[in-house]
Amino acid sequence: MRTRLSLCAAAVVATLALAPHARTQEGFFPKGKGAAPSTPKAGELKKYDDVITKDFTTQAGLFAVHRHDDKVYFEVPADKLGRLFLWQAEVAKGPGGGSWGGATLGNAVLKFERRGNKLYVWKVGFSKRSDGKAVQHAVEASATDAIIAVFTVECEGKDRAAVINVSDLFINGLSDLPIARASGGTGSVDSARSYLAELKAFPANVEARSLLTFRGGGGGFGVGGPGGPGGSGASRSVTALVHQSLAILPEAPMTGRLFDPRVGYFTEEFTDYAHPRQWAVNKEYITRYRLEKKDPAKEVSEPVKPITFYLSKEIPEKWRPFLKKGVEDWQPAFEKAGFKNAIVCKDAPTRAEDPNWDPEDARYSVIRWVAEPVANAMGPHVHDPRSGEIISAHIIFWHDVVKLAQMWYFVQCSATDPRARKLPMPDELTGELLRYICAHEVGHTLGLRHNHRASQAYSVSQLRDPKFAAENGSVGSIMSYGRYNYVAQPEDKLDVKNLIPKLAPYDYFAIEWGYKQIPGMKTAEDEKKTLDEWASKQIDNPFLRFGGEDGPSTVDPTVLTENIGSDPVQATALGLKNIDRTLEFLVPATTEKGEDFALLEEVYGEIMSHRARWFNAVAKQVGGVIEYRTLGGRGTETFVRVPNDKQKEAVK
Numbered sequence: 001m002r003t004r005l006s007l008c009a010a011a012v013v014a015t016l017a018l019a020p021h022a023r024t025q026e027g028f029f030p031k032g033k034g035a036a037p038s039t040p041k042a043g044e045l046k047k048y049d050d051v052i053t054k055d056f057t058t059q060a061g062l063f064a065v066h067r068h069d070d071k072v073y074f075e076v077p078a079d080k081l082g083r084l085f086l087w088q089a090e091v092a093k094g095p096g097g098g099s100w101g102g103a104t105l106g107n108a109v110l111k112f113e114r115r116g117n118k119l120y121v122w123k124v125g126f127s128k129r130s131d132g133k134a135v136q137h138a139v140e141a142s143a144t145d146a147i148i149a150v151f152t153v154e155c156e157g158k159d160r161a162a163v164i165n166v167s168d169l170f171i172n173g174l175s176d177l178p179i180a181r182a183s184g185g186t187g188s189v190d191s192a193r194s195y196l197a198e199l200k201a202f203p204a205n206v207e208a209r210s211l212l213t214f215r216g217g218g219g220g221f222g223v224g225g226p227g228g229p230g231g232s233g234a235s236r237s238v239t240a241l242v243h244q245s246l247a248i249l250p251e252a253p254m255t256g257r258l259f260d261p262r263v264g265y266f267t268e269e270f271t272d273y274a275h276p277r278q279w280a281v282n283k284e285y286i287t288r289y290r291l292e293k294k295d296p297a298k299e300v301s302e303p304v305k306p307i308t309f310y311l312s313k314e315i316p317e318k319w320r321p322f323l324k325k326g327v328e329d330w331q332p333a334f335e336k337a338g339f340k341n342a343i344v345c346k347d348a349p350t351r352a353e354d355p356n357w358d359p360e361d362a363r364y365s366v367i368r369w370v371a372e373p374v375a376n377a378m379g380p381h382v383h384d385p386r387s388g389e390i391i392s393a394h395i396i397f398w399h400d401v402v403k404l405a406q407m408w409y410f411v412q413c414s415a416t417d418p419r420a421r422k423l424p425m426p427d428e429l430t431g432e433l434l435r436y437i438c439a440h441e442v443g444h445t446l447g448l449r450h451n452h453r454a455s456q457a458y459s460v461s462q463l464r465d466p467k468f469a470a471e472n473g474s475v476g477s478i479m480s481y482g483r484y485n486y487v488a489q490p491e492d493k494l495d496v497k498n499l500i501p502k503l504a505p506y507d508y509f510a511i512e513w514g515y516k517q518i519p520g521m522k523t524a525e526d527e528k529k530t531l532d533e534w535a536s537k538q539i540d541n542p543f544l545r546f547g548g549e550d551g552p553s554t555v556d557p558t559v560l561t562e563n564i565g566s567d568p569v570q571a572t573a574l575g576l577k578n579i580d581r582t583l584e585f586l587v588p589a590t591t592e593k594g595e596d597f598a599l600l601e602e603v604y605g606e607i608m609s610h611r612a613r614w615f616n617a618v619a620k621q622v623g624g625v626i627e628y629r630t631l632g633g634r635g636t637e638t639f640v641r642v643p644n645d646k647q648k649e650a651v652k
Helices: 135-141 317-328 331-336 401-413 427-445 466-472 505-515 524-539 568-590 598-619 644-651
Strands: 057-059 064-068 071-076 085-093 103-115 118-124 146-156 162-165 195-202 205-214 238-248 267-272 281-286 307-311 343-347 365-370 381-383 390-398 625-627 639-641
Touching (some): 307 317, 317 343, 317 427, 331 505, 390 427, 401 427, 401 568
Parallel strands (some): 307 343
Antiparallel strands (some): 118 146
C-alpha cells in the first residue's frame, strides 16, 4: 500500500439513546444491582447484571463500552456484525518525547462474526478484487482474510447484543496487528508495566489511549541505546502513549478513481481479476475525500458535505488565523474543480458549546499543536481501502517548526526582505510562513504527494519578475520542497509577500484532476479516457508536471528538494550572492547582550547546509537523465540525457 500516514473522519455529532442496560457516567443503575451473581450452567450465558455490575460506567456510541478499572467490555449489537471497521494505531507520545507523536503503527480492516456464543474477529483484505461473477469464487478461494481473535460471549444486552471482555485488547493487541510488534524489533509489550489510560466511545468510533512499555530488544520506535536514535547501544525498555481507533466504514463505498503516474496522489493498490484484458491487472485508487455536489446540474455547486478542519484548543492564539488561511487557501482550487466552499476551517467548539466534542473523535479532521522541541509538521490521513475515500486527517505541528521556518527564511530571504534581518521575526511574517506550511500539509491530507519536479518549474528570469512572482509564487506547486525565493535579488524589487510559496498551477491542476466529477460515468474504468485527456495537458504545459518520490529521482536533475529554478547553475550563483549579503546580518540577527552564541552557531550551520544542497543540485546535472512521464501516444521520449553543454557548465 503506497499510503502515507493516516487518521480519521469529519462528520456531524449524532446523539444516540442509551440502551436500557447502558448507564451514563453520572451513575444511573437499573434496579436489582448488588445481588449475589448466579452460577450459569455449562454452555449458558451469564445474566447481564452479573457481568455488567453497578461498578461499571458505560458510554454509548458505536456500541456500548463498559469499563471498571482495568476491566473493559464491548456490547456488540447484531446490526454491527459483518460491518467493516477500520482499526489504526499511532504513537501519541514516544520514548523521550521527540518526533514520534503521530507516527503510525499501522491499520487494518476488521469485521465481527458471531457463531453461537463465540464472537470472531476477522482481518479483511482487499488486495484481490473481481466483479462478483464466476471468477469471484476463485478470488474468494484465495483470499487472505483471517480470523485473528475469538471472544467468548459472556452475556447479552438489548436485542441479543453480544457482551465480550476486551480488557486485554488495548494492551497486547490482536495477533497480526502491528500493535504487538510496535517495539520495532524483538521487544514485546510488558503488560505489567502497561495500562489503558483513556477509553472513549463515539457514534461512529471507539478511541483508546494506552501507556505501553516495550521490553528491550530492538530499540523501539527507532530509539537505540546510548548511541542515540537508531544506534546499536545496549537494548532498553521504552514506554509510549499509543492511540488506537476503531471506526466503522461507510456501508456503501465511494466510487474509486484510478491512479495516473502523471499526477501525484497517494494510492490504495489491488489486483483486478475481472479486467477486460482477461489476465490479472494491478490497479491503484487515489486517496481523496468524498465530495458530491448539492446541485449536480450546476457547473460550480456547494458540496453536500464540505471538508472541515478544526483548530484544536492548544494552538497558540496568534497563529490560529494564519493556519485557518492555510486550510482555506485550497478553496479556489476546488472551485476550479466545480465545488464552492469545499474546504473550511473552524475553531474547535468549547466545552460549553458542545460538551461531546473531542479532538480524538475519528469523525473530525483536526489540526493539533504538540509541545515538543521538534522542527517539523505532518499531514497524515486515514482512508477506506475499498475506494481510497479519505475518512479524515490530523495535521500535527510540533512547536519548533516556528524556529525552523524563521531560520530558513532568514538564510534565503533576509537579503531581499528587511523584516527577516532579526530573529525572532515579526508575528505577521512568521504567521505567513506557518500559513504556507499549513497549506502544504493540508495538501497531503487531500491525497497529494510531494511534487519535487515543481520546484524547478520556473525559469530564473520568471523568479526575478515581480509580476510573475505575484501570480505564481516561487514554485510550481506548494507540494514541492522549494521553500522561499532565494533567487530574486534586491534590485529586482519583488514584493516581499511574494517570496513565499503559494498554491500554484500544478495544485489547481491536481485537485481538478482528482476531484472534478465526470457526468455520466458509473465506474472507475468509465473515467479513464477523460482522465487521460486531462493529464496529457502537461505535455504542453511544464508547470503541470509531476515527479519525485516514486521514480528515478536520484538521477533526474529536474527532481530536487531545497532548490528552485529550472537552471541550477544560475539559481545557485544568485543564491550564493544573497547568502553573502545575509552574512552581513548574521551576528546582529542571532545575538543578544549577555546571551550565548547557540543561535548564531545553529543559523550558521543552516547557511552551510543550504550551500551544500545548492551545489549538489549543480552536481546532479552531470550524468543526469530527465524522466518524462510519457504514456502510449502521449509525448515522445521517456528518458532524455542532460545536454552536454549543460553538463559542462555544471562542472565548470
